[in-house]
Amino acid sequence: MKASAFTYYKPNSLEDALGLLQNEEDAKVLAGGQSLMPMLNMRFVQPETIIDVNGIDELARISVTDKLEIGALTRQKTLAKDPTIRQHLPIMQEALTWVGHFQTQSRGTIGGSLCHLDPAAELPMVALLYDAELQVASASGIRSIPMQEWALAYMMPSISHDELLTKIIIKPWQGSHGYGFQEFARRHGDFAIAAAGCLIKIDNNIIEDIAISIGGVEDVPRRFTECEDVLRAIKYDIDDIKMQVLKPLSKINYLDDSLVTGAYRRRLLRGLLIRAVEQAAGRS
Amino acid sequence: MQEHEVQMHVNGKVVSGKVESRTHLGDFLRQSAGLTGTHLGCEHGVCGACTVIVDGDAVRSCLMLAVQADNCEVTTIEGIAEADGTLHPLQEAFRNNHALQCGFCTAGMITSLHAFLSENPNRSETEIREAISGNICRCTGYQGIVSAAMEAAEKLAKR
């Protein structure tokens, strides 16, 4: 199980990296390598060129103003421990407890998770909750993509072969609110069969605002706006919510494969959704 | 076929050599550096047998190219004991607690736990079980490994 041959470049600046991306026809960007390397070893991908971006320090920074700017090369282990993240985005650290293992978090990056875009990946779910903005650079300039438009299809982000994801910009919710993250996997660290994240603002027992993201159930992780619309502005009553979520659940195009059926994913998602909303409300 | 000159510090010694771009760190350590204590159990990043410590972090050596470890500090199972051969508390504890049978997963278990406990030796059993959930052992049922980790953690905490 050995990779096929490729040419390896390790640019030390963003500019060099973008130049390479522009010139190389069949290149893959290597960041943390926790998804790409297995695919290389198994020869599921056989690119001619690998562009290793680990030498570009500017991509690995976290900065905070009224927004959080997270460099795409920021490692999961950094996110899991960073005090700024703990303060402004505690849900991200909670989501990270479900991501792989500490030996993969030590190299895995946030940009890698977003670009690999596994249907069940947790970090895209967090980015979705906040309507994050993704900054993508190429030799011809920088463009910005709203997270809700990031996923085009199964494991296909809205990024072209000469572009590089550089940063993720997140605006944390203001005022008192709660967060919940629920996931079910067969074993610790596995990709979720289904997962649900929730941010909630409750005022006077009325759900003033709510964001829900789901993973593992469709071919891409996404915001569950159908469900948000049903729950927004109603009274917070968990028994009522249990019934309310049933309808939007039928709006989902469930993944259905030889290992897990769509019917199960639906039932599971319902349970997790309720638990996530409850958890978020409990923290609000 | 593209080759690179690499040089790294492995277990305190300089190791250098030529590698093909596609050679992963695990293969380099085993074949070029002759350090066969690092094992390959899956080469797709799940079994943890290949775990080594790179610049202080436990990483899967099958998921890192050798060329990426250029100029890095690498510790493998061969570098866990003291230079004079004295066993590390984890190694002692593995023997005391029957934490290995065939020994194939052992290098990855010990390097993982080494990194994990170096960061903070005060760990609960649940934390230890989660920490090694990225390492598969087919022989022991994990119980001896968990006991060994607890025993070593206690010793390391006192250091």
Added chain:
Amino acid sequence: MGVRQIGARVQRVEDEHLIRGDGKYVDDIQLPGMAYAAFLRSSMAHAKIKITDISAAKGLPGVYAVLTYDTLPSSLVSKTQLETYPAPIIKQSVCPDLLASEEVAHVGQAIAMVVASSRHIAEDACELIQVDYTALSVAVDVVEAAKPEGPLAHSHLKDNIAASIETKFGDVEAAFSECDDTLKLKFKQHRGGCHAMECRGVLGDWQQQLGELTLYSSTQCPYLVRRMVSRQLDCPESSIRVIAPDVGGGFGPKAGYYPEEALIAIATKELRRPVKWTEDRREHFTATNQQRDQIWELEVGFKKTGEITAIKGHVTHDSGAFLNYGLLLSATTLMPLPGPYKIKNLHVTLNTVYTNTVSTSPVRGAGRPNAAYAMDRVIDAVARHLSIDPADMRHINLVKNEDFPYQPGSKHRNGSMMTYDSGDYTGMLAMVKEMADYDNFRQEQKQARANGKYLGIGLACFIEDTGMGPYEGVNVRVDVTGNVIASTGAASQGQGHATVIAQVIAEELDIEINKIRVESGDTGKFPHGIGAIGSRTGVNVGLSANDASSQVKKKALKLASILLDKNEDTLELSDGAVRVRSDSNQFITLADLALQLSPAVAGKLPDGFDSAGLEAVSYLSSDYMPHSSGANIAKVEVDIVTGGIKILDYYVVHDCGRILNPMIVDGQIIGGVVHGIGNAMFEQMVYDDAGNPMTTNYGDYLLPLASEMPEIHVAHIETPSPANPMGLKGAGEGGTIPAIGAMINAIEDALTPFDAYIAQYPVTPEYILELVDSEKIAAE
């Protein structure tokens, strides 16, 4: 000295080098000039094939050879893998071609072998070989495959039935007509895989000048490999040395003989350079034998009191594509019935059926976990039907202490009557109930249910025939420094046999354990051997080591009596020397005694000594097979929202007779239980309808991890076996055999409010939710 070794928690002599990373597994060995092999394997489950072009592969720089069926040397006895365990009862035996000739029968079957200067290049070349496939009918579902009109797994057969076997005793029809009630049960037992953490590997080193082949193989059975390769290549056994160095787990599938072993031998001979093949994990999923899919259909007759009087039924056993391990798996499925339960009338038939999936062969327990599972499911089903507590139900049916030696009526593979030598089955049941606080748990369970929490408790009782002969010899030799070299035909994959052998010798010769070196797994070091299969090694080597060292001791005493001029019964062996009992300053060391029997002493051997060296060999084995036994309890909690199962605790009471090293036995049991939990909850080898394996990586195929495993509490009772002088019974598989049954019974117990019947394992969360009444769920 005089420290008790046998029965003590002696630390393993194997560990020192392994914890330092100094182990030597096959893939760790590098020889000068060594080349690397890779295989092109079938991408289709059943097809006619034609290799249309190998020239590009051959022409790739770094490639030394491309072997296909057509280019295999004609000197081979056969280009088809020779049968490992032929038997007259096998109706249609199909073994794979070493490299496929015209037809492939499962995804992963080897078609071509490339040898190159690196594994990378060998894999590059495999991609350049052109093969045309013409699809044939695919047999995947074993029930369909068993039908006369089912799709054929091999186009030259008339049907897929390899063999039909049965176990039969008592008067089943009469018993059914006299029983109070009957029940029918149907369930599926799933195959899983081997998943030793070290994949298979073979390194061949042909020395042309010496005419000698050294084959390093990650095998459980080096002597079998020597025998088969020697027959396949038609060369004398004396020219082949097979070495199993450190082996990273075996669990059964490494006990067979595989085409790769012959092919590497061929390649190193042809190329006159060392050739190594290391199986990668994907190959392990498609080219290493797997466990067993079985469909069981049983009918049970019983009395109102709970006493089961008769069982009849049929098992459809999925052999996979080939029968390269004979009928061992099928036979060990039927033979253990009815386990520890006293059921006097039984008739179960079994068909071994070919399908276009990976071949199956024994994995940890062979067919025994299946038989044990069947029995424990029967017991629980009848218990539920009669509203008897499952523990009481077991007590009613277990063989009682006064019944030993007990003959259930079944027969061994050699035709002799099965005899349960000893045990305390009801005592173990009582003990495990006590450990698990069984009666209180039933109370807890009631309360939890009232709070919407679903707790379950499951029992399983089992027996295991162990210590199979004919032998596993040990040679014990004291050298002129007073150190001991023990060599044996046994081979180990992590069980700790060297430690146990050293313990037995240390006790008998009263020397320190670190003065004993154990050599094993090398056909060059010991003439005969079998290997680690069927929980047999501890018993056989224990007896042989004990016997050989007691012969050495006799020899030492006899020689010392001559040299010290004392009567033998005034002497004793202690702390490395033979001493005069009344005056411990008068002694002669073992080292000096060894010297007297060595070539260093010119002239004749002392009178009465007709063999060289202070050494002896023994091939002692048990008179008949000792039966280990045990009782297990699992406690689980089921989350009916997600279908997730949390294993709360697991309890084992085990009887493997006299225990040589409790630390090692506990390790075997705990590891075995976790293997069984893997079968019950996680491990699933999925094939799609076209026979494509869908779970060929560790993200999709789930092995049990530390994070989900419970604390496993192990206790022992020791009823020494009367079948051998040391009272030993085997222990390698006793963890796995009952575990699936205990787990599934526990899960089903948790789902009692839903009246669930579990008809298959592994029990996935999805399956749990199917079992849980959905209307009830929607209502809460």
